[in-house]
Amino acid sequence: MSLQKHSVNDLDEIVRLSYLYDFYGPLLKEKQQQIFENYVLNDYSLSEIAGEYGMTRQGVYDVVKRCSEKLEDYEKKLNLYKRFQKAKERLEKVEELVENSGMQKADLICSLTHEVYDML
Numbered sequence: 001m002s003l004q005k006h007s008v009n010d011l012d013e014i015v016r017l018s019y020l021y022d023f024y025g026p027l028l029k030e031k032q033q034q035i036f037e038n039y040v041l042n043d044y045s046l047s048e049i050a051g052e053y054g055m056t057r058q059g060v061y062d063v064v065k066r067c068s069e070k071l072e073d074y075e076k077k078l079n080l081y082k083r084f085q086k087a088k089e090r091l092e093k094v095e096e097l098v099e100n101s102g103m104q105k106a107d108l109i110c111s112l113t114h115e116v117y118d119m120l
Contacts, residue, residue, distance in 0.1 A: 017040050017068060017071065019081050020071040020074070021040065023075070024071050024078075028070065035064060036063070036067040040064070084120055088120060094113055
């Protein structure tokens with residue numbers, strides 16, 4: 001991940017890291033969580049975070065980079081995000097099939113798929 005200020009070009013990477021953080025963030029140390037959240041989720045600059053924590057910009061960069069690497073490593077081992085994405089895709093397909101079938105219970109089935117989305 002490029003740790004320059006986020007742009008539209010790396011929006012997919014930000015979304016991916018956000019999901020990985022949702023799954024594995026609690027496995028990071030509290031200070032790492034705070035720094036990662038501030039940079040990736042809250043869009044603070046390296047300088048802003050460095051000032052808040054009494055660190056250098058390079059120190060903040062290193063923490064964010066290590067956190068990103070840890071999150072990716074957890075995903076390689078546990079595949080929670082990958083399984084989440086597959087489940088979500090299948091639910092979307094079920095919803096599409098139900099809506100196109102004209103089934104009597106289509107509203108109920110769609111409602112149930114949305115409940116499962118919320119659980120994911």
